[in-house]
Amino acid sequence: MIGAPAQALLVAAALFALGLxxxxxxxxxxxxxxxxxxxxxxxxxxxxxxxxxxxxxAGQGMxxxxxxxxxxxxxxxxxxxxxxxxxxxxxxPDRLLDLAESPQGEKDGEEHASGARTAVKGGSxx
Amino acid sequence: xxxxxxAAAVALLATALAVTRRHPVHAxxxxxxxxxxxxxxFLLLGAAFAAALEVVIYAGAIMVLFLFVVMLLDLGPxxxxxxxxxxxxxxxxxxxxxxAILAAELAWIVRxxxxxxxxxxxxxxxxxxxxxxxxILGVExxxxxxxxxLVGAFHLGRKGEAE
Numbered sequence: 001m002i003g004a005p006a007q008a009l010l011v012a013a014a015l016f017a018l019g020l021x022x023x024x025x026x027x028x029x030x031x032x033x034x035x036x037x038x039x040x041x042x043x044x045x046x047x048x049x050x051x052x053x054x055x056x057x058a059g060q061g062m063x064x065x066x067x068x069x070x071x072x073x074x075x076x077x078x079x080x081x082x083x084x085x086x087x088x089x090x091x092x093p094d095r096l097l098d099l100a101e102s103p104q105g106e107k108d109g110e111e112h113a114s115g116a117r118t119a120v121k122g123g124s125x126x
Numbered sequence: 127x128x129x130x131x132x133a134a135a136v137a138l139l140a141t142a143l144a145v146t147r148r149h150p151v152h153a154x155x156x157x158x159x160x161x162x163x164x165x166x167x168f169l170l171l172g173a174a175f176a177a178a179l180e181v182v183i184y185a186g187a188i189m190v191l192f193l194f195v196v197m198l199l200d201l202g203p204x205x206x207x208x209x210x211x212x213x214x215x216x217x218x219x220x221x222x223x224x225x226a227i228l229a230a231e232l233a234w235i236v237r238x239x240x241x242x243x244x245x246x247x248x249x250x251x252x253x254x255x256x257x258x259x260x261x262i263l264g265v266e267x268x269x270x271x272x273x274x275x276l277v278g279a280f281h282l283g284r285k286g287e288a289e
Binding site: 001002003004005006007008011014015018019021022026028030031033034035037038041044045048049051052053054055056057058059060061063064065067068069070071072073074075076078079080081082083085086091 | 127130134137138141142144145150153154157160161164167168170171172173175176179180183184187188191192195196198199242243244245246248252253255256257261264265268271272274275276278279280281282283285
């Protein structure tokens, strides 16, 4: 039986894969951010597992930095999501791509602004 | 080790549920449980400081921010009707059960003082010595990064921003 830190690395790999799945498959910007958070958490777990294996405090130190980066990215990312929801009324990346590319994009954005309330209900390809 | 496997199973199950929910608030509740499970894993790996960081900062601040913004996006005429939907058992039963498992496991760990095999305990004093000693510049830079994120989020989140 391999030691706990090695098993923790396997758990971290599985969590990272789940986060990546969320980013790739979900059709909602909020879930994209959620997947990124899961991936960052998995990398933090990997760092702490390595620190536990070698008895080095650097693992937990790196977790602190990973957490700081995650906090900064979530704050800015959610501010952007708020703006997108207000302007375009949807959080679906595919629809946003169409809106952004069409010359009517800005005008459609103003018309759809009232639809922002229903924009958050998640979508998924599955 | 059995505690390690229980916490790992809860973390994986909660994350898998989190990425597959339709409603963002349900997904975030499961993610909070997942973060708590990872904190228990940290505890079993002898990293008590990391466990505290994970609960206080990640589950306690970042996820709360996430929940606030997601619920802010959801405001509207249907808010009054959806209150019943939010307090329905379907929303909190799953995360509540998983969190109860974690709570029981935490109580058992604290009482028996067990830790996983192969893991060297690194106590908070050692982490503090590192952060205030060799890595002090990194800590200061992290503070500046957070300041930049604060200013950026404030500016980007303002209403009536015409750009």
